[in-house]
Amino acid sequence: MKPKANHRQPNLFVEVLKGLAANKLTLALLVVIFASSLSVVQVTHFARQELIEQDQLLQERDELDLEWRYLLVEEEFYSQHARIEEIATMQLEMKRPTSQDEQVIVLP
Template sequence: MKKHQRQPKLFLEICQLLLANKLTFVLLALTLGSALAVVQVTHLTRQQLIEQDKLLQKRDELDLEWRYLLVEEEFYSQHARIEEVARTQLQMKRPTSKEEQVIVLP
């Protein structure tokens, strides 16, 4: 005696219908492929945006460091210029330890 199945095997019936109508099967496969491609492209785009944000942050940090270096360079160039003017125009020189005098105040 055969067992009577109350519920048909839905997956098998769908597969049989899709194989019977090949155009529908091709369109379904293309739709699934397109959906997977959209997911992949979205994922890659998000990764690129994250990388871009990191690079922009690094650029801002480097720009800030560059500005600090410019200020530091300006500071040292002024000191060197003052020292050069003192040596050339005023004939000044650094005193040696023998030329130094210590004054003690009571």
């Protein structure tokens, strides 16, 4: 059987706490450094979230702009006078009224 050592090794964590308790300024600075590091991490996280959201909104804006351009081209195509007149005469069998087809209504 081995003989037990009479001296006990100091606990490092307890020694560090005793040293910090002895020097209040060091403890205060340590707390401030820890709080500021946490705030830097939090602000960086929020900034990255906002950047991701901005990128998504810019992409959505570009998609909507492209869709708007397609709609303008489609509107231009469907609003051409010659096309409307062709559809009116061919499909709907419409014709321009003559002076004999016109009737004038006089209101009292």
